[in-house]
Amino acid sequence: MLHLWGRLSSINVRKVVLCAQVLGIELPRTDAGLSHGVVNTPEYLASNPNGLVPLLRDGDFTLWESNAIVRYLCARAGRLYPHDLQQRFNAERWMDWQQTTLNPAGSPAFKQWVRTPTEQRNVQLIEQSVAATEPLFAMLDTHLARQAFMAGDARSMADIPIACEVHRWWGLPQPRPPWPHLERWYEGWLAMPASRGVLDLPLS
Numbered sequence: 001m002l003h004l005w006g007r008l009s010s011i012n013v014r015k016v017v018l019c020a021q022v023l024g025i026e027l028p029r030t031d032a033g034l035s036h037g038v039v040n041t042p043e044y045l046a047s048n049p050n051g052l053v054p055l056l057r058d059g060d061f062t063l064w065e066s067n068a069i070v071r072y073l074c075a076r077a078g079r080l081y082p083h084d085l086q087q088r089f090n091a092e093r094w095m096d097w098q099q100t101t102l103n104p105a106g107s108p109a110f111k112q113w114v115r116t117p118t119e120q121r122n123v124q125l126i127e128q129s130v131a132a133t134e135p136l137f138a139m140l141d142t143h144l145a146r147q148a149f150m151a152g153d154a155r156s157m158a159d160i161p162i163a164c165e166v167h168r169w170w171g172l173p174q175p176r177p178p179w180p181h182l183e184r185w186y187e188g189w190l191a192m193p194a195s196r197g198v199l200d201l202p203l204s
């Protein structure tokens, strides 16, 4: 019944695929967005008027916004979705932070390094993006020095979008400071078979 639309080169699609794999959910996927098209068809726009990916269908129900989809899949599976109200909102808070703070900080460097031809690359934009992003990863490193996972002692839905951000940042051809606690947490992700096909993908 479940189906996903979106190209795997999108961080927002990768989040959903990683989530499904961690939950052990079968999630057939149709490539959509950029060169794949689909997102501007009337049928697609009827379900997602933003014309963006990802889009999830579950029977008659459709859902867009990647972190909402991650929440939905976890709640539907009854896993990685904290039952305790305060624990749940602890996780929610990190997901909102990823979307509103970490992602906008790191996106320009990603777009310049990966999606911009060398001769058009804007080094200043990369430097600004690095300057905005490194303090955020340092903050995550401090956070993960105190606890094993983003929202406490157990992996939760909050770890998924952040893992995809780390995957994208680590894939850029630039040096980064040592963040040992963040590295430890991310190595835990890479050791999970469920991360394969997502966190080992080259950026594109």
Ligand SMILES: N[C@@H](CCC(=O)N[C@@H](CS)C(=O)NCC(=O)O)C(=O)O
Binding pocket: 010, 011, 012, 013, 032, 033, 034, 039, 051, 052, 053, 054, 064, 065, 066, 067
């Ligand atoms: N806030 C939205 C952002 C969705 C978004 O911007 N998706 C991008 C890919 S990361 C997109 O659809 N780009 C146009 C395209 O692929 O055609 C979400 O998290 O789902």
